[in-house]
Every structure is written in structure tokens, then in C-alpha cells.
Amino acid sequence: MIDVRNLSYSYSHNKSYAIRDISFEVGEGEVFALLGPSGAGKSTTQGILTGLLPIQTGEGEVAGFDLRHMSRDLFNSIGVSFEQSNVYGKLTALENLAFYRKLFDVETEDPMELLKMVGLDHVANKRAGDYSKGMKHRLTFARSMINKPKLWFLDEPTTGLDPTIAGQIKDIVLKRKQEGTTILLTTHNMFLADQLSDKVGFIVDGELKLIDTPRNLKLKYGQRLVQVDYYQDGELVSETLSLAEAGEKHRLSEIVAAGNIETMHSREATLEEIFIKVTGRELVYNEAD
Amino acid sequence: MKLISTFLKDLKLSLRSYYIYIEIIMALLIIAVLLFVVPDNMSSGYRLLVHLDIENAEISQVVEQFMSKNDSSMIDEQIFADLDISKLAEEELEASESEEPGVQTIELVDSVELLRTGMEEDRNTVGMVVSFNEETAKLAMEFVLQGYESEQMRNLLQAQFAAPMTALLPGYVDQTELTVLDEAAEKLPAKVNLLPVLLLLNSSFVGLFIIAAYIFMDKEEGTIRALTVTPLRIREYLLSKVGIMLLTGIVTGSMTVLAVAPRHVHYGHFLVLMISFNLFGSALGLLIGSFYDTLTKSMGSLYLVIIVLALASVSYFMPAFSPLVIRLLPSYPMLFAIRETLLKSPDIGYIYTWAGVFIAIGLVLFALAEWRYRKTITV
Numbered sequence: 135m136i137d138v139r140n141l142s143y144s145y146s147h148n149k150s151y152a153i154r155d156i157s158f159e160v161g162e163g164e165v166f167a168l169l170g171p172s173g174a175g176k177s178t179t180q181g182i183l184t185g186l187l188p189i190q191t192g193e194g195e196v197a198g199f200d201l202r203h204m205s206r207d208l209f210n211s212i213g214v215s216f217e218q219s220n221v222y223g224k225l226t227a228l229e230n231l232a233f234y235r236k237l238f239d240v241e242t243e244d245p246m247e248l249l250k251m252v253g254l255d256h257v258a259n260k261r262a263g264d265y266s267k268g269m270k271h272r273l274t275f276a277r278s279m280i281n282k283p284k285l286w287f288l289d290e291p292t293t294g295l296d297p298t299i300a301g302q303i304k305d306i307v308l309k310r311k312q313e314g315t316t317i318l319l320t321t322h323n324m325f326l327a328d329q330l331s332d333k334v335g336f337i338v339d340g341e342l343k344l345i346d347t348p349r350n351l352k353l354k355y356g357q358r359l360v361q362v363d364y365y366q367d368g369e370l371v372s373e374t375l376s377l378a379e380a381g382e383k384h385r386l387s388e389i390v391a392a393g394n395i396e397t398m399h400s401r402e403a404t405l406e407e408i409f410i411k412v413t414g415r416e417l418v419y420n421e422a423d
Numbered sequence: 424m425k426l427i428s429t430f431l432k433d434l435k436l437s438l439r440s441y442y443i444y445i446e447i448i449m450a451l452l453i454i455a456v457l458l459f460v461v462p463d464n465m466s467s468g469y470r471l472l473v474h475l476d477i478e479n480a481e482i483s484q485v486v487e488q489f490m491s492k493n494d495s496s497m498i499d500e501q502i503f504a505d506l507d508i509s510k511l512a513e514e515e516l517e518a519s520e521s522e523e524p525g526v527q528t529i530e531l532v533d534s535v536e537l538l539r540t541g542m543e544e545d546r547n548t549v550g551m552v553v554s555f556n557e558e559t560a561k562l563a564m565e566f567v568l569q570g571y572e573s574e575q576m577r578n579l580l581q582a583q584f585a586a587p588m589t590a591l592l593p594g595y596v597d598q599t600e601l602t603v604l605d606e607a608a609e610k611l612p613a614k615v616n617l618l619p620v621l622l623l624l625n626s627s628f629v630g631l632f633i634i635a636a637y638i639f640m641d642k643e644e645g646t647i648r649a650l651t652v653t654p655l656r657i658r659e660y661l662l663s664k665v666g667i668m669l670l671t672g673i674v675t676g677s678m679t680v681l682a683v684a685p686r687h688v689h690y691g692h693f694l695v696l697m698i699s700f701n702l703f704g705s706a707l708g709l710l711i712g713s714f715y716d717t718l719t720k721s722m723g724s725l726y727l728v729i730i731v732l733a734l735a736s737v738s739y740f741m742p743a744f745s746p747l748v749i750r751l752l753p754s755y756p757m758l759f760a761i762r763e764t765l766l767k768s769p770d771i772g773y774i775y776t777w778a779g780v781f782i783a784i785g786l787v788l789f790a791l792a793e794w795r796y797r798k799t800i801t802v
């Protein structure tokens with residue numbers, strides 16, 4: 135579905151690249167998550183793949199269309215949900231979708247059904263301009279499904295949504311995945327990526343550092359961790375210690391010997407921890423942005 | 424199909440934002456002002472330039488005396504005094520029916536050239552050359568007119584000057600002759616004459632600003648990006664906006680011209696011009712808009728362009744002041760082309776030449792704008 139080689143892009147057409155030498159493949163029916171901190175180049179990559187940004191260096195194919203000779207026909211088979219919601223504030227949610235569906239040459243979804251799916255059916259006739267940020271975001275997300283895309287681009291689909299709604303969105307994506315939709319997910323939410331994707335790519339400073347399945351990554355980089363909460367001088371202290379490191383193993387036995395343990399359990403490393411380990415960078419993740 | 428859906432959507436959007444109403448309210452204001460405030464004829468009467476081509480001092484004195492006596496307050500008496508009653512009654516009737524206020528001031532000039540340049544500088548002037556042939560001892564009078572004076576005005580001049588002169592110097596007056604500067608000239612009532620300027624500003628150039636405003640609305644909402652990932656072409660997106668401007672331009676333009684000058688306008692020609700000029704204005708607005716990302720930032724450029732284009736109206740009202748820089752403005756031929764559609768016998772060649780020229784320029788600007796938008800859309 136997606137096959138790109140050596141993509142580089144510079145907004146200012148000089149040596150300062152927003153992305154550099156990016157290559158990856160996404161097979162049909164796969165979910166690929168691009169993970170990286172803010173400014174890493176995730177949206178830029180998606181922009182090139184969706185034809186919003188002209189390809190500069192490199193080459194590639196998206197849904198069978200050569201990126202260098204894009205045809206408008208490509209847009210009948212892809213759907214794009216934007217990071218920043220972009221709907222007509224002066225039109226109602228229903229009008230927004232009713233207009234948008236007429237732009238496609240393929241069979242489309244019923245607007246009301248889509249609104250129901252994202253929980254906006256009760257405000258279908260309200261102008262989108264009066265929507266909250268999260269509601270606009272859901273409308274943008276719903277709109278991206280209207281042409282039943284074979285290839286679906288999701289840029290930060292759950293950012294800024296409250297956990298319940300984020301959960302609903304995740305379920306919709308999972309359902310589409312089961313129905314065979316290929317998905318390129320761009321996010322800095324490791325938890326979401328872990329649950330949804332078949333493959334993840336770590337992107338930092340415009341470079342794709344590594345691509346693998348979450349399972350392999352955990353096997354390769356994950357270590358058994360023990361999280362222990364204990365009392366020290368009357369205060370509750372929490373520590374996470376790796377069983378692979380001699381020093382930390384020793385520290386754990388000290389805590390156990392002291393005997394003031396409240397709780398203690400072992401767990402496997404999260405994608406987030408692996409990301410930090412591989413790239414040396416934090417994934418500053420803030421639900422509020 | 425996609426173009427139509429987009430057009431209908433844009434129509435809905437424009438009816439829900441206030442820009443479109445600026446143009447409509449302006450049109451209503453223009454109609455009200457022209458119909459109820461501007462008088463039919465704003466000129467306070469004609470100025471008469473007289474050149475006396477007379478060597479004979481005695482005759483010259485008599486004629487000069489007649490001229491100096493003949494100020495506006497005395498004109499009627501003079502006519503009454505010196506004309507055959509039955510003929511006069513008829514002429515007075517005609518003169519009073521017309522809206523022509525007649526000659527108000529008289530100035531003597533030294534040469535025929537001065538008389539002509541004087542007339543060209545002030546279109547509200549008529550001329551008169553009086554010459555005396557020594558051999559035949561006859562006086563000849565020649566009236567020089569702009570060409571748009573009405574039949575009544577011509578009669579009035581004859582009555583005011585030729586007839587009394589004949590009475591004053593019986594046996595001397597030989598002939599009166601009439602020449603006009605421009606055979607085809609036609610004088611429009613003041614309010615109709617104002618129309619081209621107002622129509623061009625409101626129905627073509629305000630659109631330049633409004634279409635840019637619509638684009639910025641889309642840019643700010645980001646909806647322009649959402650459309651970029653559909654099968655809709657940028658050209659269709661832009662054409663739909665042009666269509667909205669065309670619709671409002673035609674509606675407001677027709678409203679204005681049909682309300683103010685229903686008996687003057689050649690509506691078919693007028694429509695063709697409105698379409699052509701509107702296309703030009705919209706394409707220019709799109710192009711300017713492509714260089715900015717908010718309306719506020721683009722305001723300076725848009726304002727400047729509209730003001731510069733509006734400068735042509737100075738030369739439209741004062742033909743004597745038409746420097747090359749103004750004649751080079753696109754609005755200059757536009758004004759005169761619109762004026763043609765309001766004349767009794769419009770110059771079809773002129774109208775359609777400029778209609779064609781501006782459609783062509785509009786298409787080029789549109790192609791440039793399309794290229795600019797394709798290039799500048801970003802994530």
C-alpha cells in the first residue's frame with residue numbers, strides 16, 4: 135500500500151531538512167505507527183504521502199499511485215484525518231459531511247451513520263463553529279472515513295480527547311483494521327500505538343531510527359522490570375528497577391532486606407521506555423495538547 | 424458535478440457570512456443616492472467662448488456690446504424683444520421642456536485655437552466664432568458644439584444669438600453655421616454618467632477584496648487542506664469562488680443599472696462587460712490573496728490596488744486630465760466601455776474589444792493564481 139524510499143523534505147528548500155532519508159513499507163491491511171516527539175517530522179511525512187506537500191527527494195508509491203505523478207484519482211481511495219481539525223464552522227456537522235461526500239467518485243458512507251459512530255448525532259444540525267475542540271476533532275476524524283478509504287491516514291487521532299472518547303476512536307480504528315483497512319497512524323501516544331499497530335517506526339529529528347513490530351521490540355529491548363513501592367522514613371517511595379542490571383538487582387535486594395515494602399510487581403517494558411532507550415529521547419506526551 | 428456541489432456550498436457559506444451583504448447594501452445605497460440625491464443635470468449652464476474675427480472697428484464694437492449685454496439675466500428679454508412672437512412661443516416651449524439651462528457666462532477669446540482648447544478642457548462649453556467679410560460687408564456666425572448638446576440646446580443658441588444679431592444689424596447677417604467637435608458625442612444625465620464608476624467599484628472591484636476574504640476564511644479554518652486530499656481540483660475550488668463573485672456582481676450590477684438607467688442601458692452588452700470585468704477582478708483578488716495567509720496582512724495590498732484602479736475615475740470625469748499613467752490603468756477603458764453601454768448608439772467594437780481583452784487577462788491571472796495556490800498549500 136505504501137512503499138517509500140529515501141524521502142527528504144525541506145520547507146525552506148535548503149539544507150535544513152524536516153525529514154531526511156526516510157524509507158519504509160506498509161503492506162495491505164497493516165497498521166503502521168510513526169512514533170516520535172513533537173517536531174520529529176511525522177506530519178511532514180504524512181503530508182508527502184497524501185500529496186499535500188510535493189515530493190522533493192526520493193520516490194515512492196501510495197495505493198498504487200506514483201508520488202511523482204499523482205492523479206486526483208488517488209484521493210478516492212485514501213482518507214486523511216488531520217492533526218488540527220478543519221471543518222466549515224459556518225456549516226452544520228451534517229452539512230459538512232453532506233458536502234464532502236459529493237467530492238468523491240466512489241461509494242460513500244451515510245453522514246448520519248458516521249456522526250453516530252463518533253457520538254455527534256445529537257448535535258448533527260448544530261454549526262461546527264459552535265463545537266468544542268474535541269467535537270471538531272471527532273468531526274474531522276469522521277469525515278476522513280466518508281469515502282470508505284482503503285488507506286487511512288490518521289494524524290494524532292486521539293490527541294486532546296477525553297479518555298472515554300479516545301477509547302471509542304480507538305475501537306473504530308480497530309474495527310476498520312479488522313475489516314482490512316491499511317492504516318498509517320502518526321502519534322506520540324505510545325500506548326495507542328502499542329494497542330493498534332502491527333509495526334512501529336521511531337522517528338526523531340526527521341530521521342527514522344528503527345522499524346519493528348511492538349512484540350519484537352519488547353523482546354529485543356525490553357527487560358524485565360520490577361516496580362517496588364516501599365516506606366523510607368515514613369514516606370512512600372516508588373522505584374523501577376531492571377533485573378538485567380547488576381547494580382539495580384543489588385538495590386532491589388537491599389529494599390527487600392529492609393522489609394518496608396508496600397507493593398512489588400514485575401512488568402515488561404512499555405514502548406515508551408523502549409523508545410527512550412533506543413533514541414535517547416523523551417516522548418514528551420501531554421494529554422492537554 | 425463536484426464544481427456545482429462546491430459552488431452550492433460556497434453560496435451557503437457566503438450567505439452565512441457578512442461580506443456578500445457589503446456589496447448588496449452598497450448597491451442599494453448607490454441606487455438610493457443616484458435616484459434621490461443626484462440631480463439629473465449637475466451643470467449650472469453652459470459657458471460660451473466667443474472669438475470675434477472682425478477688422479472693422481465699428482462693427483466689432485456693436486457685436487462686443489451685444490455680447491457683454493447678453494448675460495444670463497437678459498437673455499430671455501432679448502429673445503422676447505427681437506423675435507417674431509409666434510416663433511418665439513414655440514421655441515420657448517421647447518427650451519423650457521428641455522433640461523438645458525442655456526448659456527450662463529460669455530468669455531471672449533483671441534483665436535479659434537484658444538476657443539477649441541478651451542472647449543476641450545471644459546466639456547460644458549460651447550463656442551462661437553463671428554467673422555466679418557469686408558468685401559460683401561456681411562457678418563457670418565459659426566457655432567462650435569461639443570456634439571452631445573441636445574436639439575433644444577441648438578435651437579436655444581440660435582434664438583439667443585443668431586436671431587437678435589440679425590435684428591441688431593439688419594442686412595448685415597449672412598449666415599449661421601454649426602460645427603461639432605465630436606459628431607457621436609452624447610451627454611448623459613449626471614446620475615447615469617456616474618454609474619460606470621460606481622458599478623466598476625462595487626460590482627467588480629469590491630469583489631477583489633471579498634473573494635480574497637473568502638479564501639482567507641478557508642485558509643484560517645484549514646478547510647482548503649481538507650479539500651486538497653479529495654478528488655476536487657484546485658482549479659474547481661477557485662472557480663467556485665469566482666462563480667460566487669460573478670453571481671453577486673451580476674445581481675448587484677443589474678440591480679443598480681436597471682434601477683437607475685433602465686432606458687439607457689443596453690443590457691446584453693452591459694452583461695458581457697460585467698462578466699468580463701468581474702472575472703478580471705476576481706482573478707486579481709485570488710492572485711493577491713495567494714501571497715498572504717490572513718486578510719489583515721493582505722489588506723494593505725488589496726486597498727492599494729483598489730485605490731489605484733479607482734484613480735481612472737478622475738480622468739473619466741475630467742477628460743482634459745488624462746495622463747498616460749491613468750490611461751494605462753485597466754479601469755480606464757473599463758469605465759468608458761461601461762459608459763458605451765449606456766449611450767443611444769454604443770460603440771460595439773469598443774465594448775467587445777475590451778470585454779475580450781479583460782477576459783483574456785483574467786484567464787492569465789487565474790492560471791497564475793491556480794499555480795500559486797498549488798504551490799503554497801502546506802500541512
Ligand SMILES: Nc1ncnc2c1ncn2[C@@H]1O[C@H](COP(=O)(O)OP(=O)(O)OP(=O)(O)O)[C@@H](O)[C@H]1O
Nearest residue numbers: 145152170171172173174175176177178179801802
Ligand atoms: N509549514 C511549515 N513550514 C516550515 N517548517 C515547518 C512547517 N511545518 C513543519 N515544519 C517544521 O518541520 C519539522 C517537522 O514538523 P512536523 O509537523 O512534521 O512534526 P511532527 O512530528 O508532526 O510534530 P507534532 O508531534 O508536533 O505534530 C519541524 O521542525 C517543524 O518546525
Ligand SMILES: [Mg+2]
Nearest residue numbers: 176177178217
Ligand atoms: Mg504533527
